[in-house]
Amino acid sequence: MNIAIVCYPTFGGSGVVATELGLALAKRGHNIHFITYNIPVRLEALNDPKIHFHEVSVPDYPLFKYQPYELALSSRLVDVVRSNAIDILHVHYAIPHAYAAYMAKKMLIDIGIQIPIVTTLHGTDITLVGSHPFYNPAVTFSINHSDRVTAVSESLKNDTLNLFDIKKKIDVIPNFVDINKIKNKEKPCERSLLAKKEEKILTHISNFRPLKRIFDVISIYEGIVKKVKSKLMMVGEGPEKIKAIQYVKEKNLEDKVLFLGNSNEIDKILCYSDLFLLPSEKESFGLSALEAMANGVPVISSNAGGITEVNINNKTGFVSNIGDIKDMTLNALTLLKDEKLHQKFKKQSRIQAEVFNLEKIVNQYESVYVDAVASIQY
Helix, strand or coil, X not given: CEEEEECCCCCCHHHHHHHHHHHHHHHCCCEEEEEECCCCCCCCCCCCCCEEEEECCCCCCCCCCCCCHHXXXXXXXXXXXXXXXXXXXXXECHHHHHXXXXXXXXXXXXXXXXXXXXXXXXXXXXXXXXCCCCCHHHHHHHHHCCCEEEECCHHHXXXXXXXXXXXXXXXXXXXXXXXXXXXXXXXXXXXXXXXXXXXXXXXXXXXXXXHHCHHHHHHHHHHHHCCCCEEEEEECCCCCHHHHHHHHHHCCXXXXXXXXXXXXXXXXXXXXXXXXXXXXXXXXXXXXHHHHHHCCCCEEEECCXXXXXXXXXXXXXXXXXXXXXXHHHHXXXXXXXXXXXXXXXXXXXXXXXHHHEHHHHHHHHHHHHHHHHHHCCC
């Protein structure tokens, strides 16, 4: 198949999933066309003849206070579909991507081209942006006019059905991780570069938005470091980072809490981590938690959204109510102080991650593509 993938090219979960999915599909012989405003951060295979990148350029017109990205994207989609005989559009996020894809689809019909749209819902497009009354009609329209719709968790599917008047069937296809890729990687560095031998390593990875509860992460660590020698690795960029750095300075924790910025080498950080902290107040799936588990890192998390479908309480880690810093701290200490229990959870984390192995999930997407293409009436 010739498959066009529309996503955000950023470090967020949707962009990561879309990119990794495209790379996996290319390995299976499909021609993959990424269409976005920049090269996706995990796209490392532009020398692969099966991988193509089409930039969406938005002209800067003084007439517009905000440049019309949806218009530029829909026009670019028409151009790419016509020039590359695209069989299917797979868009990640209902708005603006599914909305733009629908406009492109209608334009293509006028020139005799029928193309199906598969829309994958990731979370923010539903629980934050889409739930706003201003955007609700556009999200509802975009989902109902997609040919196939998928959501990354049962929790997100239920949220979508509760928030919108959806007529389409929503299939749950979870996010994934490439287990074999992780297994085949060698330890990239000496652990001593990150922490002393007697220190535990705790890690948090996110986009540092308020809903990730960055200060809960640091508060949990403050409770841990009083009882267990440890360091905290904060990976990512976002609006809460500057305030978090200032807080760490005020608490004299600068030598204990390290801000590493965005990284394309998450596995290199996780392979030496002892515990992963994810106390989010909203989380449609929890891809960073899954990546941690695939590296054998138990997870201390909230019970937000789809996290509990990934992190199994008292098996791969512990789950607490949102904002319950005390309980999360106690759970973390339980694992860090009991080496036998910690090793057991590490093993169980790897086993649970196998449920979300890349190969299984790609099979599901391929089935959706075949079904969507077959549904087009010529």
